[in-house]
Amino acid sequence: MDNSNRRRNGAGSPGRPGEYEMLDRNMSSQHINANPSAPPLGAPQYAAPDQHAVSRSDLDILETTAPMYAGSYGYGVQHPDSTVGFYPHDGQYVQQQQPPPPAGMYQHEYAGSGYGDHGLAPAPKPLPTPHMMTLHEPYSVPSTPVMTDDGKAPAAKEARSGSAAGVRFDPRIMPEPDPVVASLYDVNAMPPPNARKYKRFQSQRKQKRKEVELTSGNLVLDSPAPSAVLSKGKFQDADEFTHVRYTPVVCDANDFKNRRYTLRPALLGRQTEIFIVLTMYNEDEVLFNRTFTAVMKNIAHLCSRTNSSTWGERAWEKVVVCIVADGMQKVDKRVLAVLGALGVYQEGIMQRDVDGVETKAHVFEYTVQSALDANMNFVGYKQKMPPVQVLFCLKTHNAKKINSHRWFFNAFAEILQPNICVLIDVGTKPTGTSIYHLWKSFAHDEHVAGACGEIAADLGKGCRNVLLNPLVAAQNFEYKISNILDKPLESVFGYITVLPGAFSAYRYSALRNAAENEGPLYEYFKGELMHTDGADSSIFQANMYLAEDRILCFELVAKRRCRYILRYVRAAKAVTDVPDTLAELISQRRRWLNGSFFATFYALAHWYRMLRTRHGPYRLLMLTLELIYQTISMVFSWFSIANFYLAYYFLEQNLKTIFDNRRDDTIPSSQKISLNADPFHGAGYIVMEVFRELYILALVMQFVLSLGNRPQGTKFIYRFSVLIFSIIMVIITYVAMYSVVYTAVHTNYKNGIHGLLHDPKFRDIVISMASTYGLYIVASLAYFEPWHMITSFVQYMIWLPSSINILMVYAFCNTHDVSWGTKGDTGVAVSLGQAKTEKKGDKQVAQIHVPADADDANKDYDIFVEELKTPREQKVTKRDAATKREDQNKIFRTTLVLSWMSTNMVLAMVISSDWFRDVTTKGDQTGSHNIYLSVIFWSVAALAAFRFVGSIWYRIRFLFHD
Known part of the structure; x- marks a missing residue:
């Protein structure tokens, strides 16, 4: 496969000899003129203090721009020897020396937190929390290639991403990556995990990333976590436990990285091995707690594998859980109360817009140390639950599940660069070791691009659901036979027709596009275009993308110049609810059957693309046999x-x-x-x-x-x-x-x-x-x-x-x-704050409203807990009947049904x-x-x-x- 899509395994992952050959070449070429024996030169020269003045109190709640030290991107005059890097010397990785920062220079909280044993002493700082905070103008110098003098992206970038007037947005196309930003997220620029200078490199890397984010002028708030949340945790010192990080994102998911937004795990210099996404629509708190607690138990299992070269006691640092809620008016309010009780969600700091630009997504980051079980009881470190890095993305508008996946893949995964991505629907409960077994299938075979486990129906206590409801029993039998006969057969062939979106995993490097308009994610996100105004798509394509996960599976196996396969992992099991009424089952299977039928037809019609891959003769023979089998099965189904x-x-x-x-x-x-x-x-x-x-x-x-x-x-x-x-x-x-x-x-x-x-x-x-x-x-x-x-x-x-x-x-x-059942969006909540900017002298400031002190967060916590104690109100929901393009779609429907009826008759x-x-x-x-x-x-x-x-x-x- 292309080098652009290649990446080495995560930290400590089992690999092959010569794993770091490319890393050696890159570092040798980048630092060929470095002299490790040269003594450190004098301290570099900085710009005048009045040009970069920033108050420490501003940095506690509102993150603004601040100079870091020599070598920081975009600040003052850079010293020739200020760049930190590694190069091979006598069989070892040697770090190029850098002079220390001047005395009194402010060290940012992430660089000096000391968390993760980076060897940096924490910087003492006060904790003021004023009502109104000032956002200083981002510091722009001629060496900053992305930002203009006013802190906004150049017009060329806006037009490239489709945000310019008159250009229709295409969710499939990612904007051209900014080379400076991309270099800071290049994991190939680091020494091996077992190298002597690995921790030092991560410390320098996170400081550089933080500085790039601050030059963008993005609004980021750090709000104190409720004291009741801290009291339930084992760790109470680092900022990831004491503060919630909130970012109002005002750009599209595809522009997230180029707009220099970043995430806390990247700031902490952590390499993400597993990135888990929990997609949520309007599920209640019971389903959410069941899924989140199960994921937390899986992370606890990873931490218990102390003999593993990848996992161990601090394995939770290599796992990030992303929760994506599809619309502020669709998410269940009691689920928000659960997230508030865990310390993740704080409504008081949310901003409806920034300088008149609507917030597209509200991103909260917090490392939780507890969860709520099925009985709404807190479980934490006393029950051997590890900390979990949580990223909660609350989308402003309801835009379907595929849009939630676009935020996950194109925005957040682009920053964290994970090895494996796990997709789970809220309501699905993976067993205690399922995620580990999925990950192991990727670690053992580099050609595995996707994997799924067994999806089992929830049988209830004592198989009550099966014994009392024949509809549930019938679905249970279907699931079991599929997991015993169909999935193993397809796994042997190497192409599983569908990896269930409710519980599946993918290798991130395999998902990434090989070119701008070619690749698995490019084809996958076509589905988002099918249901938008003015979409140039046929009803055939619209039905095909009802089963977008089937399209993704085919694109992975048929990826050009690759030899990826898909695998079924029987040891990975997840339990999910199945419809228990006839009306619900009919509505669910309508989407399943139509999507699978048209997606299967698409795969059969494009089977010739397998010849463009690098599959060997044996694999091509197996895939051809599967083609014949799928064709016969499709005829029988018709x-x-x-x-x-x-x-x-x-x-x-x-x-x-x-x-x-x-x-x-x-x-x-x-x-x-x-x-x-x-x-x-x-x-x-x-x-x-x-x-x-x-x-x-x-x-x-x-x-x-x-x-x-x-x-x-x-x-x-x-x-x-x-x-x-x-x-x-x-x-x-x-x-x-x-x-x-x-x-x-x-x-x-x-x-x-x-x-x-x-x-x-x-x-x-x-x-x-x-x-x-x-x-x-x-x-x-x-x-x-x-x-x-x-x-x-x-x-x-x-x-x-x-x-x-x-x-x-x-x-x-x-x-x-x-x-997709996503109609009836009633708009955006009007009770959120608004950030407005204005000129004060030679500075651009923003007036925002934030909680006055930590006691406000405690009051909100009490409100969340009280809401969870209150019984849920039973509400009758109604579904809107109108659909778009109904007339022309009905013509297609009539033609298809008549053809089907006539041939059978x-x-x-x-x-x-x-x-x-x-x-x-x-x-x-x-x-x-x-x-x-x-x-x-x-x-x-x-x-x-x-x-x-x-x-x-x-x-x-x-x-x-x-």
Whole structure:
């Protein structure tokens, strides 16, 4: 892959020999003229004090610009030997010397905190907190290439990012990186983690980063944390524990780095190994606490691995948890109360705009030392919970989950440069070691670009949800079979069609674009354009990006000049809530089915891009086999309604043959079929004919309901339909099993078992059922997980026809609806502060309102805790009905549905016609054998066997890894 996308492993990560060869070359070229034996020269010259005057009190709450020491970027005259760097000398990394700063020079709080054992003594400073603070004008000198004299970005930069007038913003395109800013975040410029000068380098690096941020003129507030929060923690000295860092971001996510915003872990000089994002919409505090506490336990597990070269007691310093809330008016207020009780969120310091520019995102940074469990009790270091670096991004407007991911990847990850990114939806609960196992899959194979674990349905206490709700049980069986058969098979091939957005991980270097308009993230963020005003996209693309995670998976495996694969990690498990009502399930599967169908079609149509990769012949062969398998599966999915109807129809024809034979008086009694051959003792044909008519009625009802009604408004009719389909499935199963048993009992075994196998009706039904349900049992036992076969198999079988005839019909009939459920944004809260700038003499100052002292934060903390003690008010929410571009989307919907219905109807009519039966049953007096049904049964058997082989292959191959 390109060097621009390459990065070495995180600190202490297992690597290969020669891991730092590029680092050696870079440092040798940068410092080829350095003389390590040269004595330090005199102190450098600085500009006059009045040019850089700044009060210490201003720096405590409001971070402004301040000179650091010789070598600081953009301040005064730089001494020739003031630059700090490393170069190889006699097999060691030697630091170029730098004179100490002049006496009395202010050292910033992060540089002198002493936290993390950097060896720098903390600088004593007072802690005043005035109501009105002054923001000084950023100091700009000719050597500053990015900022103009007024502290604003040049017009060229604005136009480049799409913010200039008349230029429509494109979220896929990142602006050209500023070379000075990029150099300060280049992890290749540091010595190896075990080098003698590593800590010293990190100390210098964080000071430089801080100075670059201060030259941008960005508003950053440090507010004291509530004393009650500090009292629950083990650490109470460093600023990351004592102060909340708040940044009102007034630019787009793509411009975050170039506008010289930065984050606290970067200021502290920490290398982020795992960057976790928790995406949140309007989930309640119970779901949030469950997810956040589970993540905290995973970090505690990393800290417990003291024998690891990467992890250990201070492993939490290598992990950052980012919480992104999608809209101030959508986030649950009690979740904000939870974050306030943990010390992360403070409403009093938030600014609605800065100098008239609206705040796009409110970023809070705080290292929490406690969490709230499911019973709303605090858990902390006494329960062996480690500190957790939390980054809370509260977006001003609701802009969908994909926009939240853009803030995560294009803004925050660009600053932290993590090794692995983990995506988790709020409400998902990873088990205690899941994140570690995901990370381990990347550490063991550099070609792994993405990984996912097992997503399991929340069964409730004592499997209560499964035993009491058949809908939950059916979904539990689907999840289990997918994790036993589908995911292992795809993992063996190297291409998993979907890494669930609820719990998955990616290698950040693999995600990054290879060029400006080419790469995984570029294609991924196309989805954000599909739902904006004036978007130049088709309804096909809009539906395809309902499953944007599938697009990302394909782009990773098909990335040009790379050989990335995706992997399933069975040891990583996460539990999530599943819909427990029919209306919720129908609405959820509408987006899933439409997105997966169109995304799969996209992947199949662009499979030729695999030839542009660097996959070897073996991998290309495996990917081609998967292409064939996915194509066949897609065809079967398209004709699923016709196949289900025909299975019922031909079973009915068997009973009709018995019925006609018994009523025909011309047939001698000795040649008549026994009445016991009919499962209903003569009434089988009548029973099945009645329910066949009910089946057609229920199916037509689905099209009528799906084209004009919401599931929430027609619950009774949908429940009636489920009842009809469930009875039909019971009848099909009973008739098929009865026929098999009757044939086996009344077969002449003089020729052995061969006579039984030559009966086509018996052979086809037995092989199909055994290869499907029998392999379910064998595969479940091979993975030592047979319990879902006991608790959920029956419910799944009864639900199966409803999933085909209800969910798929509703999904295809609503392809015009590409909404993400994000409508109804009511605007921005008006109670926030506003930062306004004005000229005072030769300085630009900003007037803002902040809490007067730490006691205000304590009062807010008490309010948060009191709110959490108050029972939640039950509110009835209503969803707006309007969708954009509805007229043209409905035309596409009608065309698609008619094509789908007509092809299925033609197939069903042809196969069930007398002409087809006469042609295919020549020589069969009973007329019970049908070639088409045999093809269907054998195809089902072949596909099931194919999945089983892949599953067992995965089990054998990765047995010792798990």
